[in-house]
Amino acid sequence: MTHPEIFSIDDGIEALRSGELVVYPTETFYGIAADPFSKTALKRLFEIKGRAAEKTVALIAADTRSAFSIAREVPPLARRLADNFWPGPLTLVVPARVDMPPELVGPGGGVGVRVSPHPEAHALAAGFGCPITATSANLAGQPPAKTLAEARQVLGKKVKVYLEGGTLGASAPSTVVEVVNGEWRIIREGAVSRRQIAAALAEEALE
Numbered sequence: 075m076t077h078p079e080i081f082s083i084d085d086g087i088e089a090l091r092s093g094e095l096v097v098y099p100t101e102t103f104y105g106i107a108a109d110p111f112s113k114t115a116l117k118r119l120f121e122i123k124g125r126a127a128e129k130t131v132a133l134i135a136a137d138t139r140s141a142f143s144i145a146r147e148v149p150p151l152a153r154r155l156a157d158n159f160w161p162g163p164l165t166l167v168v169p170a171r172v173d174m175p176p177e178l179v180g181p182g183g184g185v186g187v188r189v190s191p192h193p194e195a196h197a198l199a200a201g202f203g204c205p206i207t208a209t210s211a212n213l214a215g216q217p218p219a220k221t222l223a224e225a226r227q228v229l230g231k232k233v234k235v236y237l238e239g240g241t242l243g244a245s246a247p248s249t250v251v252e253v254v255n256g257e258w259r260i261i262r263e264g265a266v267s268r269r270q271i272a273a274a275l276a277e278e279a280l281e
Contacts (some may be wrong), residue, residue, distance in 0.1 A: 081235045085193065087201040089234040097225045099210045099239020100134065100164050101192045102265060103218035104211040104225045104246050106233065107134075109281065111204070116177045118205060122232040125214045132165050132186030132250070134202035134208040141187045144178075144205060146171050151252040152273065158274040161191035163244070163265035165208075167252035184225055188248055194239050210247070213255060218247065 086096040086107070092263075093115045096107040101138035106123070108115040110133060120127065135141035139157050142148045142181050145168040170178065170185035178185050187205055190196060197260035199206050210218035211233075220242045224235075249266040252259050260268055 078222075078236065081237055082199045083201055086198050086235045086237055089117075090198075090202050090206065092234075093118075094234035095122070096198065096206075096233070096235045096237065097219075097222065097229065097233050098194055098237040099192055099222075099242055100190045100195045100208065101161075101195055102244040103220060104169050104222065104239070104240055105134070105195070105208045107198060107202075107206040108176060108228075109202070109204075110178055110190050114176070115154060116175060118179075118232075119197065119221055120177065122212050122229060123209065123212070125209070126175070129214075130180045130186070131207050131209045132167075132188070132248075133178065133205035133216060134148055134180065134190045134195055134199055135205040137197055140199070140205060141166075142168070144185055144187060145169055145172060146170055148164075149253045149256065151256065151258055154250065154275060155253070155258070155271065156189070159266055160189040160273075161196070162188070163246075163248040164188055164271075165248045165250045166255075167261065169254065174257050182254065184252055184254065186250060192239065198237070216228065221245075 167184035244262040249264040250261040
């Protein structure tokens with residue numbers, strides 16, 4: 075019986091720098107990391123997932139400063155939500171810098187990013203030195219992987235490095251909120267509820 079190779083964070087960082095893909099654990103499900111500024115890596119990512127070109131990919135950053143470095147501007151509402159929910163399962167869609175790859179930018183000109191509380195996700199993004207892609211480790215339209223074995227079974231040798239994080243118990247993906255022109259809207263409700271977001275912003279407004 076062949077045992078899967080055991081990889082380290084350093085292996086993951088090296089793979090990303092070489093334009094390869096890395097499966098890694100997050101606070102929700104397993105994700106696939108790629109260098110978001112490598113056309114080769116992004117092409118490989120979309121191909122192995124069978125993901126439609128128009129479906130943009132969000133990012134995970136090591137901290138708030140790194141997360142907002144991809145934004146053309148940071149709306150005050152986005153900063154308030156980040157202060158309340160990061161690190162955590164809230165993806166904020168903010169106005170993208172003009173040099174961001176089109177695979178990351180939605181039709182409204184926004185790019186999605188979050189700061190993950192998972193130590194492996196944090197270490198990978200921090201060690202790489204910039205945000206990494208955060209799309210789920212599955213084929214497009216299929217359930218997200220909760221274990222590394224599930225991800226390996228689907229993606230196999232198309233991914234260079236697999237980082238173990240045990241069984242992930244999230245019942246929902248990250249919530250995606252777009253912030254533009256002083257207003258916010260939920261694109262996908264997930265682990266953070268609409269009520270939690272509204273309550274946090276209401277508390278901020280009263281202070």
